[in-house]
Amino acid sequence: MTLSRSLKGSIALVTGAGSGMGAATARVFAAEGAHVAVTDYDLASAEAVAYEIAQEGLSCAAWGLDVSDPDRIRAVVGEIAAKFGGLDIVINNAGISAFCPIDSDAYDAVWAKSLAVLLTSHQQVIRAALPHLRKSAAPRIVNIASTEALGATSRDSPYAAAKAGVTGLTRALAVELGREGITVNCICPGPIATGMTAAIADDDKAVFAKRRTALGRYGQPEEVAHVTVSLCLPAASYITGATIPVDGGLMARNA
Ligand code: NAP
Numbered sequence: 001m002t003l004s005r006s007l008k009g010s011i012a013l014v015t016g017a018g019s020g021m022g023a024a025t026a027r028v029f030a031a032e033g034a035h036v037a038v039t040d041y042d043l044a045s046a047e048a049v050a051y052e053i054a055q056e057g058l059s060c061a062a063w064g065l066d067v068s069d070p071d072r073i074r075a076v077v078g079e080i081a082a083k084f085g086g087l088d089i090v091i092n093n094a095g096i097s098a099f100c101p102i103d104s105d106a107y108d109a110v111w112a113k114s115l116a117v118l119l120t121s122h123q124q125v126i127r128a129a130l131p132h133l134r135k136s137a138a139p140r141i142v143n144i145a146s147t148e149a150l151g152a153t154s155r156d157s158p159y160a161a162a163k164a165g166v167t168g169l170t171r172a173l174a175v176e177l178g179r180e181g182i183t184v185n186c187i188c189p190g191p192i193a194t195g196m197t198a199a200i201a202d203d204d205k206a207v208f209a210k211r212r213t214a215l216g217r218y219g220q221p222e223e224v225a226h227v228t229v230s231l232c233l234p235a236a237s238y239i240t241g242a243t244i245p246v247d248g249g250l251m252a253r254n255a
Helices: 020-031 043-055 070-084 106-135 157-180 200-210 221-231
Strands: 011-012 033-038 059-066 089-092 138-142 182-189 243-246
Touching: 011 020, 011 070, 020 033, 020 043, 020 157, 020 221, 033 043, 033 070, 043 059, 059 070, 070 089, 070 106, 089 106, 089 221, 106 138, 106 157, 138 157, 138 200, 138 221, 182 221, 221 243
Parallel strands: 011 033, 011 089, 033 059, 089 138, 138 182, 182 243
Antiparallel strands: none
């Protein structure tokens, strides 16, 4: 066996890691031996996740990071690289939901915020991280999009447009950075039980999942986190530019 399946000693940055899929991703990376930078808009929630990980004797630290603030992105990426001695892995996960009808007075504001948090932030985190990724033996980028990038829901156009942008950014950067050995992939989660979907009643969740997914249920954050981790192994060296649904078969199902 020549390719490593170990993340031991890798340094990973996860955005929006104070809850949901980001928190699950931080936990799985740490459990696999990575040093994890747990970042979130809300410092207290990032610290709570980092505290829980550290209680297991694993390596991590927390930062407050609003991904719509490019100056803060550059500062935090620098601090992470200084603390851990580099940066190998970037997980662009932070997100907001952004339902808004096209004829709403709030549409332009929702559009601007969606694009800033869900799309522009990805390129800004990647650009800040690039000098460090270029020094890594196994540089990996995973962008979290959504099945809303592949299909769409009514009144969700700012979110769907931003997430479709993430898939395009992923492909273009995979091509641009491939010769440097930097892989760039994208995960499209389907319906996952996190804070983002917490307002949907359990009965409605169950009906939707039974009707629309192959597996007939919502996914758990950890089920996405493990796919993210798989894409970041040193051994995952020949997959790039991919858009991978982790959706319980939602996109595969017609009827
Ligand atoms: P979540 O539990 O709400 O987590 C999102 C995290 O992002 C929260 O901790 C949130 O922090 C943080 N965040 C929001 N705005 C931010 C900002 N400007 N800067 C930094 N962090 C920010 O939801 P989730 O489901 O785990 O979402 C993770 C990713 O999966 C998102 O990109 C989402 O679009 C995507 N996704 C989710 C689903 C789903 O069904 N859950 C499906 C497809 C895709 P605060 O709580 O402090 O605001």
